[in-house]
Amino acid sequence: MRRALASFALFASLAGAGANPALAQLGSMDAPAKAKSYVLYAAEQQSVPAGKRGVLELRFHLVQGYHVNSHTPKSDLLIPTALTLQPADGVKAGPLEYPAGQPFSFSFDPTDKLDVYAGDFTIKLPVVATAGAHTVDGALRYQACDHASCYPPRTLPVQVVFTAK
């Protein structure tokens, strides 16, 4: 009887642990609820072939009404959107591929065209990784504006989670 109860307790704790990885995964998503975030990112589980070149897609979402400079703004005085990644064991990362921006001008000066991201944008990350689960940490630096105002540059933590199979 005692053995039976012990095995029941073990089973219960395993079942409980089974629930945890999913919660941990949720915890790894960047909380979008911070009042002054203008760009949102949620880690998506992706997979690439082990030992071969694969491309990960990092999807970002801009809060409605805001835009950020593209990676290649037309003026060197503006802050480009740029992702930096930390080295990770077993992952060889290639140069990031940024999307092209779209033209934008403030209504008070339609002649001055800026190059921006608005809505959703995706940065591609080519990788060659050893078999297994990998996590690459990084940060997206951006500077947001709306139709008439600008906000200080911000850094958004980014966690790229993927499996090489």
Added chain:
Amino acid sequence: MRRVLLLFMMVAGISLVLWSGWHNLRERRRAMQMQQEARVTLIPDTSNTAADSPAAQSPLRGKPAPAFTLMDLAGKKVSLSDFKGHPLVVNFWGTYCAPCKLEMPWLEEFSHKYAADGFEVVGVTYDAEVGKDTISKDAQKLGVTYPILLSDPKAEKDYLSDSEVLPMSFYVDKTGKVIEVTAGLGPKDDLEAMVKETIAAGANR
């Protein structure tokens, strides 16, 4: 007895697995819902005159402009009291701020156009940490000749409170009272009208 116990344990185990799956699903849905809700609350003001905009909320309107002493690009101290008796615009801007750079040449133009009325403009650089060289280069490119100062935490607290919106302008009449506060870029004509109001305010005192 043992069989019954085993059967009971199996039923209990399966129930637990089902429960944990349901619990996961519920947590995931809750997280997604929270994300959706967060997106809704983050939608910005669509007008710089909105009731909850930083300009509308500024406690400075109608109050004496807070005193400041800040460094200019040559390292000289400049104080609000240096502009005593002059209608003045205190304009907070940043080197990263494109709308600020549209507005600054307008302020430069009005500083000359209304110079005979004693009108003056002072620019306060919010991102002073980028350094004097970058700021000087920007100001030169924009053709700005009015004083450009480097902000400090006290001036930001006194004038901007917790707002980080740029540009932000404070229209100070010759008696030193803030008569208008604007956040964000507006039409050039509106800006000129406020300059004229600032000159007219306190004119007969």
